[in-house]
Amino acid sequence: MREQGTNSRLVVLAAGGTGGHLFPAQALAEALVRRGYAIHLMTDERVRDYGRAFPALETHLVPAATITPSKPFLLPLQLLKLYRGYRAARAVLARLKPVALAGFGGYPSFPPVIAASRLGIPCCIHDQNAVMGRANRVLSRYADAVASSFPTLGKLPEECKSKLRYTGNPVRGIVLTKQGDPYQSSAADQPFNLLVFGGSQGARFFAEFMPEVLKLLPKAVLRNLKVVQQCRPEDIERVKAAYGGLELSFELASFFADMPQRIADAQLVICRSGASTIAELGVIGRPAVMVPLPHALDNDQLANAEFLAQKGGGWVMPQADLTPQEFAAFLTRLRYQDDELAGAARAALALGMPDAAERLADVVEELAHRPKITEMTEK
Known part of the structure; x- marks a missing residue:
């Protein structure tokens, strides 16, 4: 009793x-x-x-x-x-x-x-x-x-x-509202939504790295690209100035209250690989390029990312190995591999546990x- x-x-x-x-x-x-x-x-x-x-x-x-x-x-x-x-x-x-x-x-x-x-x-x-x-x-x-x-x-x-x-x-109820939203493929002449986010350290890295990457993309890719990116408040003006000189659509903010909707709208996500991020990618079902937080005590983010990548739900890119040139080439190739992206979205969704x-x-x-x-x- x-x-x-x-x-x-x-x-x-x-x-x-x-x-x-x-x-x-x-x-x-x-x-x-x-x-x-x-x-x-x-x-x-x-x-x-x-x-x-x-x-x-x-x-x-x-x-x-x-x-x-x-x-x-x-x-x-x-x-x-x-x-x-x-x-x-x-x-x-x-x-x-x-x-x-x-x-x-x-x-x-x-x-x-x-x-x-x-x-x-x-x-x-x-x-x-x-x-x-x-x-x-x-x-x-x-x-x-x-x-x-x-x-x-x-x-x-x-x-x-x-x-x-x-x-x-x-995952929170706000994420479950987007559970299994159909992945919208994007032909070469259609808009392509790229979502970039991370924690404070991730946002800082992406604010420095992504402008260098995007300026190396072919104009044919930039023309239909829409970038939604989380930035630290102190980085927004600098990133805005960098993207303003390119032929692309972009939206920058330090916080997105509707992040599950942003994930659902994306054809590709670039992010860190914290546990909540991995869970939300799986429940919604979106492909991701994951850049694990480096120097973590137990490399937990690397293990999280490898779990998703090994099942076909995304790609792991260690930060220490990244160069703007190679990443730009990778994104350019992936932009036109619609079947590969859709397949990764399905694989991520299969791993989700709503x-x-x-x-x-x-x-x-x-x-x-x-x-x-x-x-x-x-x-």
């Missing part, structure tokens, strides 16, 4: 306050709300930029710090902050008494998952990438289940492999309904 006083319809989600962690958490929240659950969110102060649409009754900001092994002199302060976060999370969870907690990685999820485990609250973690993040590697030992966006999950501790559940990476949020919600509900006799009080 379940412990008395537990809130039988309350689930707490814990995630770092960036889009990569919050977007799948939001998708799960939307699925659980549809099933009649109430949601509380534990995160950090970055939620102000990404969490406006999060369907939580209340958001709790929990102290957290990223462990940086390369700077051992910071370790005592980082551990102290994490401990403060643990105490804060434990106090909130002991008061709320949720039926389950789901963590989405990043060190802000560290204190809530540890606190939930210590309090006897069933918990799972979800890892968005093909290679498990450092925080989740530790947390997997405390979690009752480990959900993965990919069929295999690199660096999952051996003793935790029995907990693994393949759910896919949840039901990932529901599959993850099933995992959470299974945990929530586990018989438990636990005294969730401070000790």
